Every structure is written in C-alpha cells, then in structure tokens.
Amino acid sequence: xxxxxxxxxxxxxxxxxxxxxxxxxxxxxxxxxxxxxxxxxxxxxxxxxxxxxxxxxxxxxxxxxxxxxxxxxxxxxxxxxxxxxxxxxxxxxxxxxxxxxxxxxxxxxxxxxxxxxxxxxxxxxxxxxxxxxxxxxxxxxxxxxxxxxxxxxxxxxxxxxxxxxxxxxxxxxxxxxxxxxxxxxxxxxxxxxxxxxxxxxxxxxxxxxxxxxxxxxxxxxxxxxxxxxxxxxxxxxxxxxxxxxxxxxxxxxxxxxxxxxxxxxxxxxxxxxxxxxxxxxxxxxxxxxxxxxxxxxxxxxxxxxxxxxxxxxxxxxxxxxxxxxxxxxxxxxxxxxxxxxxxx
Amino acid sequence: xxxxxxxxxxxxxxxxxxxxxxxxxxxxxxxxxxxxxxxxxxxxxxxxxxxxxxxxxxxxxxxxxxxxxxxxxxxxxxxxxxxxxxxxxxxxxxxxxxxxxxxxxxxxxxxxxxxxxxxxxxxxxxxxxxxxxxxxxxxxxxxxxxxxxxxxxxxxxxxxxxxxxxxxxxxxxxxxxxxxxxxxxxxxxxxxxxxxxxxxxxxxxxxxxxxxxxxxxxxxxxxxxxxxxxxxxxxxxxxxxxxxxxxxxxxxxxxxxxxxxxxxxxxxxxxxxxxxxxxxxxxxxxxxxxxxxxxxxxxxxxxxxxxxxxxxxxxxxxxxxxxxxxxxxxxxxxxxxxxxxxxxx
Numbered sequence: 092x093x094x095x096x097x098x099x100x101x102x103x104x105x106x107x108x109x110x111x112x113x114x115x116x117x118x119x120x121x122x123x124x125x126x127x128x129x130x131x132x133x134x135x136x137x138x139x140x141x142x143x144x145x146x147x148x149x150x151x152x153x154x155x156x157x158x159x160x161x162x163x164x165x166x167x168x169x170x171x172x173x174x175x176x177x178x179x180x181x182x183x184x185x186x187x188x189x190x191x192x193x194x195x196x197x198x199x200x201x202x203x204x205x206x207x208x209x210x211x212x213x214x215x216x217x218x219x220x221x222x223x224x225x226x227x228x229x230x231x232x233x234x235x236x237x238x239x240x241x242x243x244x245x246x247x248x249x250x251x252x253x254x255x256x257x258x259x260x261x262x263x264x265x266x267x268x269x270x271x272x273x274x275x276x277x278x279x280x281x282x283x284x285x286x287x288x289x290x291x292x293x294x295x296x297x298x299x300x301x302x303x304x305x306x307x308x309x310x311x312x313x314x315x316x317x318x319x320x321x322x323x324x325x326x327x328x329x330x331x332x333x334x335x336x337x338x339x340x341x342x343x344x345x346x347x348x349x350x351x352x353x354x355x356x357x358x359x360x361x362x363x364x365x366x367x368x369x370x371x372x373x374x375x376x377x378x379x380x381x382x383x384x385x386x387x388x389x390x391x392x393x394x395x396x397x398x399x400x401x402x403x404x405x406x407x408x409x410x411x412x413x414x415x416x417x418x419x420x421x422x423x424x425x426x427x428x429x430x431x432x433x434x435x
Numbered sequence: 436x437x438x439x440x441x442x443x444x445x446x447x448x449x450x451x452x453x454x455x456x457x458x459x460x461x462x463x464x465x466x467x468x469x470x471x472x473x474x475x476x477x478x479x480x481x482x483x484x485x486x487x488x489x490x491x492x493x494x495x496x497x498x499x500x501x502x503x504x505x506x507x508x509x510x511x512x513x514x515x516x517x518x519x520x521x522x523x524x525x526x527x528x529x530x531x532x533x534x535x536x537x538x539x540x541x542x543x544x545x546x547x548x549x550x551x552x553x554x555x556x557x558x559x560x561x562x563x564x565x566x567x568x569x570x571x572x573x574x575x576x577x578x579x580x581x582x583x584x585x586x587x588x589x590x591x592x593x594x595x596x597x598x599x600x601x602x603x604x605x606x607x608x609x610x611x612x613x614x615x616x617x618x619x620x621x622x623x624x625x626x627x628x629x630x631x632x633x634x635x636x637x638x639x640x641x642x643x644x645x646x647x648x649x650x651x652x653x654x655x656x657x658x659x660x661x662x663x664x665x666x667x668x669x670x671x672x673x674x675x676x677x678x679x680x681x682x683x684x685x686x687x688x689x690x691x692x693x694x695x696x697x698x699x700x701x702x703x704x705x706x707x708x709x710x711x712x713x714x715x716x717x718x719x720x721x722x723x724x725x726x727x728x729x730x731x732x733x734x735x736x737x738x739x740x741x742x743x744x745x746x747x748x749x750x751x752x753x754x755x756x757x758x759x760x761x762x763x764x765x766x767x768x769x770x771x772x773x774x775x776x777x778x779x780x
Contacts, residue, residue: 128634151604151640218491220553222569275701404553405542411764
C-alpha cells in the first residue's frame with residue numbers, strides 16, 4: 092500500500108537519494124557542505140547520519156576536483172552524485188562538465204558509461220544578485236551528452252531523482268531554491284505536495300500537463316510552472332482557459348506534448364526564468380515554427396524570459412526582469428486580444 | 436615591536452587609535468547591515484518591500500575587522516584592492532563612502548553600484564576598490580591583472596588581494612600566485628583565514644601546512660600573523676608593502692582570525708560549538724585593541740568617542756539609505772556594456 096505525505100522538494104530529493112543509497116552500495120554523494128550541514132538547500136539533509144562520511148562527503152571548495160572525480164569514479168563502476176552548490180559556479184569547473192563528463196562516452200566510441208548525477212541550485216527572486224541567481228539549464232542543454240532534469244514539485248523531484256541515479260548517462264538535475272520549501276525562503280505552495288514513501292521513478296522525456304485549458308498553452312518548468320498555474324487561476328476568472336505544460340526534462344524533450352497542446356489551443360507562451368536569448372524559449376518556439384504546416388496558430392508565439400542583462404540585486408530591478416505571475420497573465424491576455432500574425 | 440618611552444607610547448597609541456576607528460566603523464556598518472536585513476530573505480514576495488530594508492543574503496565580516504583595517508592602513512588611495520563575498524570591511528577600509536555602501540545594500544539607485552551589485556558585489560572604483568566577489572578565489576587573477584597593468588604602465592600602485600582560507604583549494608589560487616611570481620608583480624596576497632569554508636571547517640578540507648606554506652612553495656615570501664591583533668597585521672602589512680614598493684615582487688600575508696557570524700545571514704552556524712565562538716570572542720579585535728589603547732595611555736573617553744562617532748556615521752548612512760529612492764524598474768536595462776538589453780524582449 093502506498094503511503095504518501097506532504098513533503099518539501101528538499102525533503103523529497105534527500106529521500107530519493109537515501110533510498111537509492113540503501114538499494115545500491117555504488118551510489119555516493121559529494122559536494123560543499125552536503126554532509127554535516129545537509130546541503131545549503133537541504134537536498135542531502137539527514138543523510139550523513141544514515142550513511143556516514145565515506146558515502147556522504149563534504150568537499151573542499153574544489154569543484155574541478157570533485158566533479159572530475161565523479162567522472163573518474165563513474166568510469167570505474169561507481170554511481171556518484173555531485174552537488175554544485177550554485178549553478179552559477181559552473182565557471183570554475185565547466186571543463187570537467189562539458190569536455191569530459193558530457194563527451195567521454197562518445198569520444199570513447201561508447202566504451203565507457205558515466206552514471207553521474209550532477210545536481211545544482213538555480214534561480215533568483217531573493218536578491219542574491221548576478222552570481223547566485225541564474226538558471227542556466229539552457230546552456231547545459233545546448234551541450235551534447237547531458238540529460239537535463241528540472242523539477243517543479245516534490246513528487247516529480249523524488250521520482251526524477253531516482254530515475255537520474257539509475258540512469259547510465261550523466262544527468263544534470265536543477266532544483267530551484269524558491270520551491271525547495273526552505274524555512275528561510277518563502278516558496279510556492281504547489282511545490283510541496285504528496286509524495287509516496289516508496290521508491291518510484293518519473294520517466295525522462297514525459298511532460299506533465301499541470302493544468303488543462305483550451306485557449307492558451309504555457310510551456311514552463313521549475314518554479315515558473317507554479318507561477319504559470321497562479322496566472323492560469325487569474326485568467327480563468329476572465330474566461331481564458333490556460334493549459335500549463337510542465338516539461339520536467341529538457342533533454343530528453345517531450346516535443347509531442349508541446350505540439351499536441353499547441354494544436355489544441357492555437358496559442359503558445361513560453362515562460363522561462365533562464366535568459367531569453369538563444370535558449371529554451373527560442374527552442375520551443377522553433378519546434379512549433381517547424382510544424383506550422385500541421386499547426387494553426389491564432390496568435391504569434393510569445394516568449395518571456397530574463398532579457399539580455401545579468402540578474403540585478405535590487406528588488407524592483409530583479410522583480411522587473413524575472414517573469415512574474417502578472418507578466419505571464421498579461422502576455423496571455425495580449426495573445427487572446429491579438430490577431431493572427433500578418434507579414435508586414 | 437613594543438614602544439617603550441612615553442613619547443613613543445603616545446605616538447603608538449595615536450596610531451592604534453586610528454586603526455581602532457576604522458575597525459569601529461566596520462563593526463558599526465556590519466551591525467547595522469545585519470539589523471536592517473532581519474527577516475528579509477524571501478523568494479516569493481512574502482516579505483513586503485516596506486518591511487525589509489536590506490534584502491538578500493549578507494556575508495558579514497564581524498570579528499575580522501583587524502585584517503581589513505591593518506592591511507588597508509598601508510595602502511594609498513591610488514593602490515588597488517580586490518575582495519571577497521565578505522567584503523564590506525575591505526571596501527570601507529579602502530576609503531569607500533559608507534552612505535553609498537549602505538545605499539547599495541538597501542538596493543537604492545544612489546548605491547555605489549546603483550543597486551545592481553548589492554552586498555556581494557560592492558565596489559568603489561574611485562578609491563581603487565575593484566569589487567567584492569561572489570565566487571571564491573575569483574578575485575585573485577583579477578588582482579594579478581591589475582598589478583600587471585600597474586607594472587606595464589610604470590605606475591607605483593600596488594594591489595592588495597583579499598581571499599579566504601577556502602580559496603586556497605580552488606585553482607585560481609595556484610594560477611594567480613604563479614602568474615604574479617613569474618612576472619614579479621606588485622601584489623600583496625592576504626589570506627583572511629576565518630577557519631570556515633562556508634559551513635565546513637577548512638582544516639579538515641586542506642592538505643599540507645596551509646596557506647603560507649603553499650605560497651612559499653610558489654616562491655612568495657609569506658608571513659603568518661594573528662589576524663585579530665590589528666597592530667600585528669599593520670606591522671606585517673607595512674613590511675610586506677614596503678618590500679613590494681621596493682620592487683621585491685609579490686608577498687603573502689596569512690592572517691588568522693575567526694568568523695563570528697554564520698557563513699551568511701540565514702546561517703545560524705549550529706554546526707559548531709558555542710564554546711568555540713565564546714572562546715573566539717575573547718580575542719575580539721576591538722576588545723584587544725581597546726585594552727591595548729588603555730595600556731598605552733589613551734583615555735577611555737577617546738575610545739568611547741571613537742565608537743560613538745562610528746555609530747553616528749553609520750546611523751546617518753542608514754537614514755540616508757532609508758530615504759533614498761529605489762531604482763526605476765527600467766534601469767535594469769542600463770549599464771550592460773554596449774550589447775544593449777531588452778531588445779530581444
């Protein structure tokens with residue numbers, strides 16, 4: 092019998108890691124402040140006490156070393172989980188991530204598998220400025236060879252983490268700080284939800300229809316799903332039916348779910364907290380544009396993301412450049428008023 | 436060196452009082468920043484703008500004031516400085532305006548970074564303060580580059596490069612020190628050792644004999660001092676800075692201090708013994724300096740006046756920051772090199 096309780100995303104992730112560590116002695120975790128502190132954002136809370144410091148390891152501030160070590164350990168039979176404290180710190184270890192972890196299987200002619208989970212914190216909205224607030228999953232999805240997982244709620248977070256640990260490929264797992272359920276950070280209610288006690292997986296490449304609607308499709312992931320759902324509740328009062336597609340993973344990407352929804356609604360808004368330029372929003376727009384022989388649009392595609400500036404510290408600036416519930420709702424209203432795009 | 440004659444004692448005392456003033460100003464700034472940030476960290480607008488004065492996580496240098504004050508006392512305005520995520524003290528000691536600094540923490544348009552940087556990226560290029568930094572060890576190569584510029588331009592400026600004990604385990608430490616040494620660049624590297632890498636004790640994470648030994652391994656002369664003794668820091672920095680100015684190449688100062696607060700304002704530091712903190716507070720740099728001032732014959736009233744002046748200055752800075760206007764949202768699009776912003780939207 093399944094027993095579910097309401098968990099925060101941080102609790103769900105930590106539970107997933109703990110269950111997989113019990114199941115498989117090859118799984119271990121390392122990162123800055125993950126053992127004694129339980130992870131700055133709680134993703135490894137309580138695991139040191141259960142598994143000891145041989146398997147839950149605090150590291151020096153040496154990301155090249157421990158992410159490179161994850162690649163090496165995986166090549167020799169282990170299933171490491173490494174935590175990069177903030178995705179923004181990728182700069183000090185990107186060589187290990189994209190030149191080695193992401194490429195070694197291919198460059199070896201498929202002779203080596205690298206079952207590494209690299210998890211990392213993303214997202215702004217709490218005034219942590221330009222080096223601690225980015226999302227950047229689009230950047231890693233751009234590089235061949237990495238699976239990209241970006242959960243929006245605790246249920247998905249657990250199932251996707253177990254799936255990630257069991258996957259024989261490198262997986263990057265991005266959790267948004269604003270939906271982890273941290274006591275010091277307010278969060279979206281919908282991100283903490285019912286999570287079964289038992290281990291289960293959520294398969295990669297299967298988007299979730301977080302809400303059904305007939306008029307507009309919003310494609311989103313992570314915290315932006317929660318914002319989209321709040322916008323959808325507002326829009327419903329105005330008679331606008333909004334369908335929210337939670338991608339859950341970028342690589343692999345559930346193209347069919349997006350296409351199916353846009354075919355139904357005829358309107359697409361991609362709402363994202365990553366940078367707008369050359370990223371997720373453009374990718375989703377392109378895959379619809381490539382199918383305009385099958386899809387009839389009632390409005391031009393709209394994209395919301397962080398425009399071409401780093402994340403500013405000051406609250407009015409930050410709130411302005413990160414898409415909010417209101418900007419999502421306004422974009423949908425605009426699409427409902429708008430006509431079919433006519434070439435100038 | 437201990438002064439002995441009454442005249443020397445008096446001069447010594449005046450010098451220490453000036454160092455004390457800098458420390459007191461830093462302490463007052465950190466206390467005010469901490470107070471103004473209480474309850475402010477929230478991701479989803481749960482805290483109203485009006486209620487939260489300083490938003491976002493703060494890394495406080497409370498208890499580490501002697502390192503900033505002692506080193507910066509030996510720098511000219513034309514010298515340069517790079518800092519860390521815990522950079523308020525360095526910035527203030529280098530001569531930055533405390534009102535502009537506090538406005539920055541309040542996210543105001545009048546802030547030293549127009550509200551775009553905040554605590555972790557505070558900078559004042561006008562006084563040679565090239566920026567705090569949110570990425571551990573990232574300031575080291577930047578400091579080295581500033582020194583290289585000084586060398587190429589034939590400037591007499593030197594660079595003080597602050598970083599923490601955690602930074603010596605990241606690659607730029609090795610790369611930056613090596614670069615500075617092969618070009619004999621005018622850099623004073625200052626490892627401000629507060630014993631913690633975020634929430635993890637650095638000792639267990641660091642092989643070998645530590646920061647100074649690593650620097651010597653790259654050929655840099657290195658001194659280790661009690662980083663809570665502002666006179667010791669000042670004396671060591673004076674000697675090392677003199678060597679650098681005389682063309683002696685990069686030098687290294689390892690200052691041992693203690694992080695009294697958590698890593699960041701939301702960290703209660705429950706992972707360490709309260710006894711450890713209490714013991715560290717016994718050698719609080721302001722307390723030590725106050726005792727020394729008394730021993731050197733500086734009147735208690737003058738020490739109290741230094742504290743009061745520091746508090747008054749920072750209270751005025753807080754009041755000014757409170758009254759200052761927040762930036763207009765569209766100001767987010769300004770200052771982004773020449774690439775422009777928002778045109779993609």
